[in-house]
Amino acid sequence: MQKASNGTRAGNLPEDQTGRKGSRTVSRQVLADHVYEELLASLMDGRLEPGAAVSIDGTARDLDVSPTPVREALARLEHTGMVRRVALKGYRVAPVFTREDFADLMEARLAIEPVNARLACARLNPHRLAELEQTLTELKSAPRGPSFAEYKDYLEADERFHQLIAQQTDNQFLVGAYAALGGQVQRFRLFGGVGITDAENAIAEHQSVLDALSSGDPEQAEAAMAAHIQKVRERAMADAPEE
Amino acid sequence: MQKASNGTRAGNLPEDQTGRKGSRTVSRQVLADHVYEELLASLMDGRLEPGAAVSIDGTARDLDVSPTPVREALARLEHTGMVRRVALKGYRVAPVFTREDFADLMEARLAIEPVNARLACARLNPHRLAELEQTLTELKSAPRGPSFAEYKDYLEADERFHQLIAQQTDNQFLVGAYAALGGQVQRFRLFGGVGITDAENAIAEHQSVLDALSSGDPEQAEAAMAAHIQKVRERAMADAPEE
DNA sequence: CATGTTCAGATCCTATAGGGACGCCTCCAG
DNA sequence: CTGGAGGCGTCCCTATAGGATCTGAACATG
Structure with missing residues (x-):
């Protein structure tokens, strides 16, 4: 899912967002928050299964943002135990419960x-x-x-x-x-x-x-x-x- | 960021670090972890007083790293309640206890x-x-x-x-x-x-x-x-x- | 056929650049 | 002397580029 053209998005983000990308960074702020919410929803819905890798770059592409806010969102998520960072291998969804x-x-x-x-x-x-x-x-x-x-x-x-x-x-x-x-x-x-x-x-x-x-x-x-x-x-x- | 000479630092980072910067990014990995530890120590020691602002760029300069790992470290720290993000005004040390x-x-x-x-x-x-x-x-x-x-x-x-x-x-x-x-x-x-x-x-x-x-x-x-x-x-x- | 080697792709990590907003200081007019 | 306006600096935030490493497959060789 790579959002095709640009400017027009699927509509994942609430109304306060606008088309960053391109040139004018209009919206400003809290982009990482939206990424966080999006990832959390994916985890809760079961779209991301335990053990699955969560690529920083891939997630950034999917959500049409740069890797920086994705990194910030994952850092927060890691602290909750929902995902784990494996050193220098990236993030993974925490394994299933024993x-x-x-x-x-x-x-x-x-x-x-x-x-x-x-x-x-x-x-x-x-x-x-x-x-x-x-x-x-x-x-x-x-x-x-x-x-x-x-x-x-x-x-x-x-x-x-x-x-x-x-x-x-x-x-x-x-x-x-x-x-x-x-x-x-x-x-x-x-x-x-x-x-x-x-x-x-x-x-x-x-x-x-x-x-x-x-x-x-x-x-x-x-x-x-x-x-x-x-x-x-x-x-x-x-x-x-x-x- | 110009950090004086180069190579020789105050010595904040543990031994495993090396002179990144310049050209060869030798050390690799977990730079954000060191920033996290450093900030946590500053908070615990009382070097950072409650209410004080924690500038991302300033901290990056002090520790001689780029703002990106500082941002990641602060995101983790925020989840612990030690610092708070004030929207788009940056991070602050959490206020004193009532x-x-x-x-x-x-x-x-x-x-x-x-x-x-x-x-x-x-x-x-x-x-x-x-x-x-x-x-x-x-x-x-x-x-x-x-x-x-x-x-x-x-x-x-x-x-x-x-x-x-x-x-x-x-x-x-x-x-x-x-x-x-x-x-x-x-x-x-x-x-x-x-x-x-x-x-x-x-x-x-x-x-x-x-x-x-x-x-x-x-x-x-x-x-x-x-x-x-x-x-x-x-x-x-x-x-x-x-x- | 099995095994070691090489190469290419993907990925992570960091650094740097640029856009926009807020705060502060200075300067000028009343 | 006082109040307001404008310039300047600092900061946050995002995007892009580049270096280094790991994984996987293809290939050659015993």
Whole structure:
């Protein structure tokens, strides 16, 4: 994909962009941000499979930018663990999760997310509660077909639910800690990982968390979240005993 | 960029570097890594004060490299929260901590570090225990003078103690989560922050953590670490009730 | 047929050039 | 003396060029 003529692009970039290239660098700024978003979306959508090479020059050609912003975007992405730099061989998408990786990830989530739920409970307000309820409604109504595209909405709602709780702690460090984990969780969900086996139970667990939050009982919220994550781990481990 | 004579530099870069520039780009690779390390050291040492601007071109001149690797290093650094990008005005060192920031940071540490201690306890081995004991010895013997340079070793040993415990969980995600926090802790220690008030108590608390670890009681290790962090918070809050 | 060598392509990494915007200082007019 | 305008310098941001290395295939040889 090399965008043919010039000036007119496929339209990947938001409205604030214009035709750089050529002569007038009109748009200015944050081109690297768009590259970052684009790469992140590709990773999340599964367009870039684990282990695949991410060429700097190639990506620059695809997105019709110079290698410099691509390099900057990849440097940021590397810090999240989504891609790895192999020395002087370029970047690669991080390899698939092993069983041990998954266990570690769940261990880390168990350390952080129940605390998030407890703190979020203390700092909840009607607006935030409404956001959570809205997300849970989306989770319930999302289609859950067999193919990836059919439960994409479900996974996104699931991720958003946990992310909202992290944000509602009003603690930038906990938000950051969860964000680092959440990206991995999301990536794991998409690949070899846990599908939506037993979605009904998962929804019920989310409902329990939300009930505890709305009832204003921090301890119960913490316990409900811990129980949910443990159940997620159990289901995933039972599903994929392979390897 | 003219960097005086040439070839002879202040000597910032490790031995593996050579005189690129000129004609032969001999060294090759990872130049951005050295820039990253250099900037990180400057931040930790306090050479770069909070709020100070970090010019891309200026840093490139100082380190005698081109702006490209500096840009890449700063992009990575931004993701850690040590520096912030202000849109199109360049990078700045993150501002000093407020009381609320400190409280948030301790809240996050309380969520993660006691769990780390518990898990590290289960996965401890003689070699690792020896490392911890060594670090604690260094902590006890480190000079604790009034000026920064005089308790730098103390702070480094303190940081290393906590970092070792995180690493001993054998969980990459927990290591990453602590690393993100630990950098902030270290930075906070150096600035407005908590000095070494009541170092004797702090040392005793570290000793308690180590005792619990060596005794093989995970619950006690978790409790000791939680108690330590709470005490750190109390001392810092009592010290700087200002603002 | 197997193996070592060579060559070409692709890629990474760094350096340099150029365009545009902001901030500061100086100078001039009221 | 004070306020505004203009020039200058600095900086960020992107694009392009060039050197060095690695990978893969084609080819020659035992």
